[in-house]
Amino acid sequence: GEQVEQRPPHLSVREGDSAVITCTYTDPNSYYFFWYKQEPGASLQLLMKVFSSTEINEGQGFTVLLNKKDKRLSLNLTAAHPGDSAAYFCAVSAHNNAGAKLTFGGGTRLTVRP
Amino acid sequence: GALVYQYPRRTICKSGTSMRMECQAVGFQATSVAWYRQSPQKTFELIALSTVNSAIKYEQNFTQEKFPISHPNLSFSSMTVLNAYLEDRGLYLCGARDPRASAETLYFGSGTRLTVL
Secondary structure, three states, X not given: OOOEEEEOOEEEEEOOOOEEEEEEEOOOOEEEEEEEEEOXXXXXXXXXXXXXXXOEEEOOOEEEEEXXXXXXXXXXXXXXXXXXXXXXXXXXXXXXXXXXXXXXXXXXXXXXXX | OOEEEEEOOEEEEOOOXXXXXXXXXXXXOOOEEEEEEEOOOXXXXXXXXXXXXXXXXXXXXXXXXXXXXXXXXXXXXXXXXXXXXXXXXXXXXXXXXXXXXXOOOEEEOOOEEEEEO
């Protein structure tokens, strides 16, 4: 089945710096990709969803890159601020998966220092 | 919009007892519901996937005997943790699929955090 590896498991950056989190996946049939944010003690907040046909997506303060050839997905926080401190998870779903089963990466705990 | 409510938010149970958690989809009909568990300091493991008109499919390491799920209609699902022990503690998330949404999106509830004493 699908395996998703996420790196790094922990990341600490200064306010204003960029932070990059990367996931690699194994299933070539993977088609839908998601990034979630989990603040301490809270549930999952969907940051962005990416389709197979999309390579670059820009959100508010972050960019998501998808490289199908390398089976790699990355989240780039362009100018991190303390409010970005949280755990981030990528998730991958295969095409035509009617059951919408998501496989999550191991998570990255990001700390943004003032 | 699509909302998913989970109840209770937090619960504490004694070792060896059972607890039931609920998941309610509001504003849409969930064609499938996935239950996940996040153990302390870990990622989210899929427990089972319940799809309309299909049998509930449990992942390896999770069984119906331990985590029975009820999915009586397209807006409600419940799961029970039977005979809970310390290793069952964690955050249990319900994710409901809105067929109107693109990209196989799962909308997650706020979770039920289980503490086992």
